[in-house]
Amino acid sequence: MSETLANLLQENRRFEPPAALADAANVKADAYEEASADRLAFWAKQAQRLDWAREWDQVLDWSNPPFAKWFVGGELNVAYNCLDRHVAAGKGDKVAIHWEGEPGDTRTLTYADLHALTCQAANALTELGVRAGDRVAIYLPMIPEAAVAMLACARIGATHSVVFGGFSADALSGRIQDASAKVVITADGGYRRGKPSGLKTIVDEAVAQCPTIEHVLVVRRTGQDVAWGERDLWWHETVETASTEHEAQPFDAEHPLFILYTSGTTAKPKGILHTTGGYLTQASYTHHAVFDLKPETDVYWCTADIGWVTGHSYIVYGPLSNGATQVMYEGTPDTPHKGRFWDIVDKYGVTILYTAPTLIRTMMKWGDEFPAAANLSSLRVLGSVGEPINPEAWMWYRKNIGHDNTPVVDTWWQTETGAIMISPLPGVTAAKPGSAMRPLPGISADVVDDEGNSVPNGGGGFLVLREPWPSMLRTIWGDDQRFVDTYWSRFQGMYFAGDGAKKDDDGDLWLLGRVDDVMLVSGHNISTTEVESALVSHPSVAEAAVVGATDPTTGQAIVAFTIPRGSVDTEGEAGEALIKELRDHVAKTLGPIAKPRQIMLVAELPKTRSGKIMRRLLRDVAEHRSLGDVTTLQDSTVMDLISDGMKSAKSDDE
Numbered sequence: 001m002s003e004t005l006a007n008l009l010q011e012n013r014r015f016e017p018p019a020a021l022a023d024a025a026n027v028k029a030d031a032y033e034e035a036s037a038d039r040l041a042f043w044a045k046q047a048q049r050l051d052w053a054r055e056w057d058q059v060l061d062w063s064n065p066p067f068a069k070w071f072v073g074g075e076l077n078v079a080y081n082c083l084d085r086h087v088a089a090g091k092g093d094k095v096a097i098h099w100e101g102e103p104g105d106t107r108t109l110t111y112a113d114l115h116a117l118t119c120q121a122a123n124a125l126t127e128l129g130v131r132a133g134d135r136v137a138i139y140l141p142m143i144p145e146a147a148v149a150m151l152a153c154a155r156i157g158a159t160h161s162v163v164f165g166g167f168s169a170d171a172l173s174g175r176i177q178d179a180s181a182k183v184v185i186t187a188d189g190g191y192r193r194g195k196p197s198g199l200k201t202i203v204d205e206a207v208a209q210c211p212t213i214e215h216v217l218v219v220r221r222t223g224q225d226v227a228w229g230e231r232d233l234w235w236h237e238t239v240e241t242a243s244t245e246h247e248a249q250p251f252d253a254e255h256p257l258f259i260l261y262t263s264g265t266t267a268k269p270k271g272i273l274h275t276t277g278g279y280l281t282q283a284s285y286t287h288h289a290v291f292d293l294k295p296e297t298d299v300y301w302c303t304a305d306i307g308w309v310t311g312h313s314y315i316v317y318g319p320l321s322n323g324a325t326q327v328m329y330e331g332t333p334d335t336p337h338k339g340r341f342w343d344i345v346d347k348y349g350v351t352i353l354y355t356a357p358t359l360i361r362t363m364m365k366w367g368d369e370f371p372a373a374a375n376l377s378s379l380r381v382l383g384s385v386g387e388p389i390n391p392e393a394w395m396w397y398r399k400n401i402g403h404d405n406t407p408v409v410d411t412w413w414q415t416e417t418g419a420i421m422i423s424p425l426p427g428v429t430a431a432k433p434g435s436a437m438r439p440l441p442g443i444s445a446d447v448v449d450d451e452g453n454s455v456p457n458g459g460g461g462f463l464v465l466r467e468p469w470p471s472m473l474r475t476i477w478g479d480d481q482r483f484v485d486t487y488w489s490r491f492q493g494m495y496f497a498g499d500g501a502k503k504d505d506d507g508d509l510w511l512l513g514r515v516d517d518v519m520l521v522s523g524h525n526i527s528t529t530e531v532e533s534a535l536v537s538h539p540s541v542a543e544a545a546v547v548g549a550t551d552p553t554t555g556q557a558i559v560a561f562t563i564p565r566g567s568v569d570t571e572g573e574a575g576e577a578l579i580k581e582l583r584d585h586v587a588k589t590l591g592p593i594a595k596p597r598q599i600m601l602v603a604e605l606p607k608t609r610s611g612k613i614m615r616r617l618l619r620d621v622a623e624h625r626s627l628g629d630v631t632t633l634q635d636s637t638v639m640d641l642i643s644d645g646m647k648s649a650k651s652d653d654e
């Protein structure tokens with residue numbers, strides 16, 4: 001049998017958990033044994049973290065795969081679990097959110113404050129005719145009202161569909177139409193890169209195409225002028241004048257909680273549907289286990305936007321169900337200067353930080369002096385999500401942000417999985433830089449070959465999930481068939497994630513990027529991730545994206561787009577010398593088969609709005625094709641720069 005995916009990169013570094021953290025860890029090694037002895041009993045136990053109005057009759061109904069039901073017959077209210085029960089337990093005065101606006105204005109919301117606002121919003125939405133099962137679109141900047149709007153929907157059983165505040169009117173109207181939303185909650189604008197951006201204008205344009213929308217509820221954030229129409233209502237006149245009393249009704253464990261469209265790296269976004277009991281159980285448990293959250297002492301900060309699943313599970317539902325104190329930041333990391341994030345960590349004494357590789361690599365590019373200027377000694381756990389983290393980016397993160405002694409948890413999951421699936425546990429795992437290590441207790445992931453057979457240690461292939469999990473997507477909104485075809489048809493009885501992965505000699509898992517991006521070079525399947533990681537392991541490189549371009553001799557040839565670190569000279573001959581050095585460096589690190597045919601030095605890479613590299617566009621450039629769909633691209637001018645550079649670069653074939 002031919003190899004499914006080559007295993008080229010070797011990594012021997014390991015980092016044991018600090019002893020004190022391990023001793024006091026929320027979750028210890030026995031959790032793995034407990035879960036493998038009886039997976040359903042394990043999840044039933046984790047569900048007890050929540051307050052249920054009615055106990056379930058059955059943990060899992062998997063009689064009609066792939067349509068799962070978890071905690072069948074159980075009833076609970078998500079907002080009650082995130083707010084009321086903490087207030088009832090005497091924690092009303094505990095800070096829920098330290099909010100930091102981009103211009104430097106701040107707000108502090110306790111659990112009692114958040115509860116009162118959520119009750120007001122629930123009353124206001126009810127007054128506007130929103131009922132359980134209706135859909136509400138949320139298009140807001142990173143302000144506390146975003147969390148309040150989500151919790152208010154959950155409280156009354158309305159299904160929210162949060163759309164990232166950077167998306168265009170077309171993207172917004174497409175998502176509103178797909179879900180037939182009744183109400184949109186937005187703001188006049190928000191602050192990004194030092195300026196107020198307009199949201200209401202975009203909503204006006206979008207809603208003109210959306211006959212199902214009855215009301216637009218507008219938070220005043222920037223105070224800019226906005227056009228006003230009949231269906232528009234100010235939040236401060238509607239929500240903030242409503243009663244702060246609201247009794248939460250329980251909903252069925254399988255009641256739809258939210259729809260969220262995937263970030264769109266590969267194709268047309270899919271409306272992923274999540275439900276209530278299983279979702280909250282796994283969001284809550286994983287937040288407790290993977291970040292080792294101690295609600296009394298930790299200050300947690302997840303830098304994701306509320307518009308992505310990370311914001312749903314690890315800003316709103318996981319942390320709030322656990323009674324965490326967290327930081328929420330409105331703006332960009334370089335406003336007013338490139339040390340803003342580190343100033344925030346310093347100011348609030350952040351102990352747990354959860355961010356994305358794109359940010360870590362950007363910080364590497366900007367230089368070590370920015371984190372060095374702040375006091376980061378409060379940090380004790382660092383997390384990463386969104387893309388494979390290159391081993392050198394992992395090392396940089398640990399060294400420059402984690403003062404060389406904090407665990408780094410590389411967490412693999414997807415919009416579809418709802419919560420973290422594969423990750424080290426900070427008090428248990430001796431983590432390897434760049435590896436997501438093992439499936440969490442209660443999760444069964446595997447790597448299989450073309451035929452669905454488990455690959456041996458040292459082998460690569462397709463990442464699959466063999467058993468249903470509580471926070472799994474229930475379907476694609478309005479399209480059960482697409483749900484079956486997309487995720488459950490490639491391998492019999494398994495969920496196929498779309499990602500490639502390998503098992504190293506110890507059986508630990510390494511994510512290798514999307515299988516659609518795998519390159520076929522002279523008969524070898526080579527992952528983009530391994531070549532990118534080899535490039536990033538060179539001291540002059542901050543970030544790299546690699547694609548396979550059609551090649552007459554090798555089938556596909558490796559073309560790399562590389563961002564040098566800030567201080568590196570790339571002019572003229574220095575640039576050419578660096579390119580040669582990088583090609584040799586990759587050949588030396590991974591073997592001659594992985595030597596790039598061509599390396600381009602670029603200033604930026606095309607990314608989705610969630611910061612993921614969009615390789616399919618680079619493939620278009622490398623093959624001199626016109627560009628495919630660019631609607632989910634963060635900055636479309638980047639592509640012009642790269643294409644121009646590509647045309648003028650002389651081919652450096654040997």
Ligand code: ATP
Binds near residue numbers: 412514
């Ligand atoms: P679309 O499905 O529309 O193309 P997307 O897959 O980028 O968009 P998300 O659900 O936000 O949308 O991202 C999940 C994907 O992100 C995973 O399938 C994987 O490719 C990547 N990913 C997330 N976390 C990690 C990680 N820790 N290591 C490697 N890859 C990761």
Ligand code: MG
Binds near residue numbers: 262414498
């Ligand atoms: Mg995806």
